[in-house]
Amino acid sequence: MMINILFFARLREVVGRGxxxxxxxxxxxxxxxxxxxxxxxxxxxxxxxxxxxxxxxxELLSDWNMPVKDGDExxxxxxxxxx
Amino acid sequence: xxxxxxxxxxxxxxxxxxxxxxxxxxxxxxxxxxxxxxxNITKDIEKKNESFMxxxxxxxxxxxxxxxxxxxxxxxWQVSDVRIIHRYGKLEINDQxxxxxxxxxxxxxxxxxxEYIIDYLKTDAPFWKKEFDGEVSRWxxxxxxxxxxxxxx
Numbered sequence: 001m002m003i004n005i006l007f008f009a010r011l012r013e014v015v016g017r018g019x020x021x022x023x024x025x026x027x028x029x030x031x032x033x034x035x036x037x038x039x040x041x042x043x044x045x046x047x048x049x050x051x052x053x054x055x056x057x058x059e060l061l062s063d064w065n066m067p068v069k070d071g072d073e074x075x076x077x078x079x080x081x082x083x
Numbered sequence: 084x085x086x087x088x089x090x091x092x093x094x095x096x097x098x099x100x101x102x103x104x105x106x107x108x109x110x111x112x113x114x115x116x117x118x119x120x121x122x123n124i125t126k127d128i129e130k131k132n133e134s135f136m137x138x139x140x141x142x143x144x145x146x147x148x149x150x151x152x153x154x155x156x157x158x159x160w161q162v163s164d165v166r167i168i169h170r171y172g173k174l175e176i177n178d179q180x181x182x183x184x185x186x187x188x189x190x191x192x193x194x195x196x197x198e199y200i201i202d203y204l205k206t207d208a209p210f211w212k213k214e215f216d217g218e219v220s221r222w223x224x225x226x227x228x229x230x231x232x233x234x235x236x
Contacts, residue, residue, distance in 0.1 A: 043092065059147075083180070
């Protein structure tokens, strides 16, 4: 199972890249929340970020427990400042 | 296209001309957001170019989210036409960032819809602003008032 993870704005700078391909660990059903917890191990600097928002397949996330499927795209970013 | 994401500038007059072509149009309401001066001191003309804003967005999601905002608006109010233009890239102080224009048969619907759209754009359209002032740069923080305004709808 492979998912595409994108980082925007401050999080892109903190991580040092705009996207990664990621294989969630298979011992539990992955959700957006567990994926973020796992990539925080790889990118420890994300632990300092207080406000992380997310989108799953280009839809703003309302529930961090949304399950993640093969080929999904998750984006992590700081709170939006549009308009 | 009712929703446009572009790097280049836009013309309010042109959008209004498009909306008034619809014979049902009785009112057009528009909102334009500009880059306001975020520097601490008044810049002299030669230094003006050192201050600018960069707007980043999530290309695969941006149009989709703007269209979703338009759909939600149409469910709430009887509007004839909606135009949303949002810019990205490098912008200078006083530049236009965003245009929302709404037409309707009667003014009340257009007033409400226009405010609704801009309130949702602030929190739901995936744009992020970074201000550059000489050597210093900073990401614009989310404004709690904006979240409250959106939540009141």
